[in-house]
Amino acid sequence: MDCLFCKIIAGEIPSNKLYEDELCYAFYDIAPMAPVHFLVVPKQHFASAAEVNGENAAVIGHIYAVIAKLTKELGISSFRVVNNCGPDAGQTVFHIHFHVLAGKTLGGFA
Ligand code: AMP
């Protein structure tokens, strides 16, 4: 499959890896929007939050548990999790991913 994040997970494209387990992969964003900006993606490919269903929903909870663990390890107590779904919401890579942003006061959004 011609998917950037699948290639990163497979090691075919280099990444600055933060964490990996059997279900997910976390790596630093190449164009950080905050002093700490990493992405967490399921190893199973699906495009976006619009494709979450009974078959794949469990990995979303797992990803939030990983985010809680990683932010604790990094000493981060305040952070924002962002999941863009669809081009009009700013999604540019169509393999579901969760941005974790921290390290500065994060402004409002809309
Ligand atoms: P989104 O716009 O929500 O789809 O987020 C995609 C994110 O992937 C952006 O923040 C990009 O900076 C990031 N990104 C694109 N290519 C890479 C890469 N090779 N390594 C790490 N992050 C990347």
Ligand code: ZN
């Ligand atoms: Zn993919």
